[in-house]
């Protein structure tokens with residue numbers, strides 16, 4: 001019980017800090033730092049998606065950039081068509097409404113994940129890692145070779161997409177939208193993990209023979225998890241495109257997949273707020289040490305190495321102790 | 327004659343040149359314990375694995391009630407009422423006893439595709455697990471992680487998980503192994519009662535328990551059933567004494 005309270009304390013402080021930092025930055029008239037906080041929050045949300053598959057489901061996906069990028073491209077392509085009034089594949093009109101974009105992003109990523117999952121989840125371990133990577137690379141090259149949407153150069157979103165009557169171009173308001181999405185994704189993850197489905201998923205990770213012996217097929221549980229996980233990550237991708245006003249194939253590249261894995265592992269695999277801790281550390285290192293030296297990833301590597309070697313549960317585990325199963 | 331709940335016909339399974347299951351035919355009737363005995367490496371666990379779906383036979387058929395289940399998955403057979411206890415405990419070690427048992431209750435009390443309702447408030451699920459735990463006498467240990475249990479207690483959890491499925495048939499692979507005298511005495515008493523409810527195919531090395539419990543015994547040697555019959559018949563069978571019992575005592 002004590003450890004549980006301690007973890008909730010750490011989580012609450014983390015969230016509070018994350019919410020207050022951009023508020024202060026905004027008061028000090030430093031929009032750069034507000035946007036930096038949005039970046040942290042969005043990447044954290046993408047990692048929350050991955051954590052569902054990787055952390056809670058034990059599905060080591062090395063292809064989540066595909067879903068992140070698909071979300072981004074849905075936002076970019078929708079905005080592009082809305083901007084010049086043209087149609088996607090000649091029939092579907094564009095949209096600059098975030099709710100529409102999010103819905104489409106989530107559906108597209110869900111569809112892609114179903115297809116990828118059906119094939120890749122027949123394998124396990126290294127093969128699963130490689131097949132998810134291979135699919136992500138296929139989508140990456142597909143995006144590069146599509147000149148309508150900028151090909152290698154990517155696609156600009158000239159005006160940030162809108163949400164109801166909010167002024168989304170205001171950095172603080174946009175941060176609020178991202179922050180709310182992150183909290184929602186963590187809340188959804190928590191509900192899922194406390195549900196019957198979550199129990200089955202936990203068992204699929206710990207001992208899938210036991211799961212089957214209990215009368216539950218492991219495959220559909222894993223597939224559904226993979227799809228849900230992709231959906232969350234794609235939502236983050238759509239926000240990321242709006243933050244930068246830009247999408248490019250680099251969002252789909254395997255570097256991003258690797259970064260998301262690093263963030264999940266750094267923060268604590270299968271810890272609800274692990275991705276948030278991981279994203280904070282990652283983006284801060286990238287921004288501040290990356291400002292001094294090109295070799296900031298050396299320090300990231302050092303930290304990752306010590307976390308993996310000395311703190312089994314990542315940063316959250318280091319601070320809060322081992323997870324409590326009841 | 328009563329209808330068999332489980333029927334195995336001409337089952338055959340080879341591992342390379344090794345005939346692990348060699349033309350095995352047996353059945354299990356309501357209300358009985360059918361014991362499967364044989365020396366180490368005779369193919370008892372291999373047979374259990376084929377019945378439960380973990381291994382597929384090279385030929386032959388397995389019927390659960392009227393249904394041919396030979397091609398079905400482990401989960402599909404479990405859902406149809408095939409409860410199983412592994413020779414080597416196969417549980418989720420970090421989870422509590424209760425969580426392990428609840429997993430099996432989950433399939434019986436509804437769907438696993440429920441994403442919102444929390445299992446902590448799922449009365450149907452909690453009660454189902456509670457009932458089984460009480461029955462097996464694991465209530466006081468319900469919230470202990472399986473990793474912290476003794477070997478014998480883990481065997482009990484396995485039995486509890488199998489029971490939580492509300493099984494029509496139970497396959498128990500050496501449930502008493504490593505239990506200690508007191509533990510196996512208690513389990514023997516428990517199985518004696520249980521068989522009236524669920525017929526049991528029992529693999530066991532503890533001959534006292536076998537002769538006390540079994541209504542029928544099949545003796546497996548090198549994958550083949552060399553004798554099958556009532557406990558008394560088997561005790562007197564010279565072939566069995568030579569092949570198995572003789573070396574044992």
Ligand SMILES: Nc1ncnc2c1ncn2[C@@H]1O[C@H](COP(=O)(O)OP(=O)(O)OP(=O)(O)O)[C@@H](O)[C@H]1O
Nearest residue numbers: 341344346364365366367368369370371372373413
């Ligand atoms: N997957 C496998 N591949 C190859 N050989 C196997 C395999 N599984 C079992 N065997 C062999 O099949 C034979 C039967 O094994 P099995 O485990 O069924 O015996 P058992 O009767 O359960 O023995 P015990 O009393 O020791 O549990 C053994 O010789 C074993 O080495």
Ligand SMILES: [Mg+2]
Nearest residue numbers: 370371372413
């Ligand atoms: Mg065996």
